[in-house]
Amino acid sequence: MRTHARIENTVGDTHYKEANAYWHRDIVELSAEKIAELANIIMDRGTKDRISEKEVIGLVKQAVSSGTIDKHKLADDLKKSIS
Numbered sequence: 001m002r003t004h005a006r007i008e009n010t011v012g013d014t015h016y017k018e019a020n021a022y023w024h025r026d027i028v029e030l031s032a033e034k035i036a037e038l039a040n041i042i043m044d045r046g047t048k049d050r051i052s053e054k055e056v057i058g059l060v061k062q063a064v065s066s067g068t069i070d071k072h073k074l075a076d077d078l079k080k081s082i083s
Contacts, residue, residue: 005034
């Protein structure tokens, strides 16, 4: 299955610098039909997984320690969680 949606490489605007530079994409010129195609592809091929809050906090701590994420840009409650 392939989608007819158009994808553009763009610089993202998240707290994760590496993702902004290398992985961010915009899906443009969407219609309801193209959104439905994408949803079906995600449901058919996407990996469905859950991780605990503790694991997420550990990953954020790791990213802050490595300089990948700027701690000062995080929400206050998340800053407290990783302190």
